[in-house]
Amino acid sequence: MPSTTTKRPTYFEELRERGYSRRDFMKFCTMMAAYLGLEASGAAQIARSLESTPRVPVIWLHFQECTCCSESFIRSSHPIVADIVLDKISLDYTETLMAASGHQAEAAMKQTMEKYNGEYVLCVEGSVPTGADGVYCCIGGKSSIDILHECAEGAKAVICWGSCASNGCVQAAKPNPTGATPIHKLIKGKPIIKVPGCPPIGEVMAGVLVHIITFGRLPELDRVGRPKAFYSKRVHDSCYRRPFYDAGLFVETFDDENAQKGYCLYKVGCKGPSTYNACGVMRWNNGTSYPIQSGHGCFGCSEENFWDNGPIYRQMAAFPGFGIESNADKIGMVAAGVTVAGLAAHAIGTNLRKTKIIDKNIQEGREAEQGL
Amino acid sequence: MKDVVSTRLRRVYVWELPVRVYHWLNVLAILALCVTGYLIGAPPAVQSNAEASHRYLFGTIRFIHFAAAYIFFFNFIFRIYWGFVGNKYADWKNFIPTNKAFFKDMWDVIRIDILLQKNKEHMAVGHNKLAGFIYFLTFIVFLVQCITGFALYADMSTWWFADMWVPVARLFGEDFNLRNWHHAAMWFFIVFAIIHVYLVFFHDYVEARGEASSMSGGWKFIEDDAWEEEKKEEAVFKRAKRSKQKRVAKTEK
Numbered sequence: 225m226p227s228t229t230t231k232r233p234t235y236f237e238e239l240r241e242r243g244y245s246r247r248d249f250m251k252f253c254t255m256m257a258a259y260l261g262l263e264a265s266g267a268a269q270i271a272r273s274l275e276s277t278p279r280v281p282v283i284w285l286h287f288q289e290c291t292c293c294s295e296s297f298i299r300s301s302h303p304i305v306a307d308i309v310l311d312k313i314s315l316d317y318t319e320t321l322m323a324a325s326g327h328q329a330e331a332a333m334k335q336t337m338e339k340y341n342g343e344y345v346l347c348v349e350g351s352v353p354t355g356a357d358g359v360y361c362c363i364g365g366k367s368s369i370d371i372l373h374e375c376a377e378g379a380k381a382v383i384c385w386g387s388c389a390s391n392g393c394v395q396a397a398k399p400n401p402t403g404a405t406p407i408h409k410l411i412k413g414k415p416i417i418k419v420p421g422c423p424p425i426g427e428v429m430a431g432v433l434v435h436i437i438t439f440g441r442l443p444e445l446d447r448v449g450r451p452k453a454f455y456s457k458r459v460h461d462s463c464y465r466r467p468f469y470d471a472g473l474f475v476e477t478f479d480d481e482n483a484q485k486g487y488c489l490y491k492v493g494c495k496g497p498s499t500y501n502a503c504g505v506m507r508w509n510n511g512t513s514y515p516i517q518s519g520h521g522c523f524g525c526s527e528e529n530f531w532d533n534g535p536i537y538r539q540m541a542a543f544p545g546f547g548i549e550s551n552a553d554k555i556g557m558v559a560a561g562v563t564v565a566g567l568a569a570h571a572i573g574t575n576l577r578k579t580k581i582i583d584k585n586i587q588e589g590r591e592a593e594q595g596l
Numbered sequence: 597m598k599d600v601v602s603t604r605l606r607r608v609y610v611w612e613l614p615v616r617v618y619h620w621l622n623v624l625a626i627l628a629l630c631v632t633g634y635l636i637g638a639p640p641a642v643q644s645n646a647e648a649s650h651r652y653l654f655g656t657i658r659f660i661h662f663a664a665a666y667i668f669f670f671n672f673i674f675r676i677y678w679g680f681v682g683n684k685y686a687d688w689k690n691f692i693p694t695n696k697a698f699f700k701d702m703w704d705v706i707r708i709d710i711l712l713q714k715n716k717e718h719m720a721v722g723h724n725k726l727a728g729f730i731y732f733l734t735f736i737v738f739l740v741q742c743i744t745g746f747a748l749y750a751d752m753s754t755w756w757f758a759d760m761w762v763p764v765a766r767l768f769g770e771d772f773n774l775r776n777w778h779h780a781a782m783w784f785f786i787v788f789a790i791i792h793v794y795l796v797f798f799h800d801y802v803e804a805r806g807e808a809s810s811m812s813g814g815w816k817f818i819e820d821d822a823w824e825e826e827k828k829e830e831a832v833f834k835r836a837k838r839s840k841q842k843r844v845a846k847t848e849k
Binding site: 574 | 638642646648650651717786
């Protein structure tokens, strides 16, 4: 734990102590400014802020999750990204990466909450099971709901890392046996930012944190609470395979020639056209690749309910409530078939039941014809 | 043979030119939208050696879909306008139940035309009330398609027009759900078209009043006595309306 009596060091001081040069520091600031889509002076603003602002205390909670968000974070492209939060200099409590454990760890959390009441940022990774009074996820003898409420009480802001915290992800998929609930449904009255994705991109996570540190407020959010800088465009619109889509050249199966040629993955279920994320631009693991680049369609991991919204490997509209294999086309075709059959029956019925009227018309018409 | 008296027919101008133009534009737009829409949902497998930059097949299919959508929408807006200025058969009151007689007529149509009550025919110069009401339901589906469709299109559009639909569309959920609703509603149009065309044939066949041709020339041919009957009913309706207005005026005084 950092000393509590002295003034808290700034980010820059901490980084210098850890051996980063000013050059490294400036590179990091420039990169972040670019990711956040700031104007040219943005890098300087970030640098100034990190030089003068004491570090923001962070409590990082892990609930129903797989830690892929943390994994993604420590693989972001600049080493300072990992150091700035995941190292002990900033992170006051995180079950996964802190050295302390057991009572010591709980004590560290309590201390942070008391000392930095109203100042610390609460990061939540994972959803909260609300079923059976929350017994499905307990840490240190407390249920995750209680821990969440306790920690959120004095938090300046809450960051929901990943799809679990943002919308429940796989554990909230039907039938959601544990009652997994995203954070925004449990915490009211705090600024909440969602950073969905399974996991979110490391640089996106860093960008969100740097924005909060630099400007002291949340970045601009979209309608569902995601940072606009990273979630305002569809994966489809930044996809390098887009020309194949427009040309109508599609991969039919994963092992065909078209797949080898790198055609569009739309027909094997790519959900890029309905998914808002920055994958196509920022990519993953130091910008190495992203799902579509490695030959697998996007399955929309940053969208709400993506597990329940139809099949992953087909581009088909699923009809809610009719079972997994029923899709809109099947039901539509059945409806059309039933309609045609019904109309055929009606046509027969017409000829049987309306004979008098029809015969009268025909007779009258014949008569007129013969009268000519 | 002797007892058949040749009836004299009266020519009634039912569907004015704007209504007919609306109808056929609508047919073309819906046809284009269904075909291209289905292809967008399930693109055909095309084998080609051409470079992607030399082809624009899917782009063209989508362009047709979007262009037809705009035609469909503004054509529909025009039809709503015509519901206020057109003749009595185009009036909006044909579509929305406003009184008891509307429901009575609907029930008559169900008995006579749908359940085929023996040797009776139902007289309707314009839309019968059941048809009118079902058109009203189709207008709602039109709206659902416009909301979901334009909201999906909004991200590709630089015009505020498409963006305008996004907030309403969120009632249906995120893009995933919008796509599903948009796709499922296509089947409504297909089923509607099948029934619609069948019923045109049905009315033409049973009633012999020129139902099918009415949408090209606008004319329907009504027997003289049926015309007199219809006129009386209209008069009763008008008188009732007038006396109601008088009563309202009196109470206001």
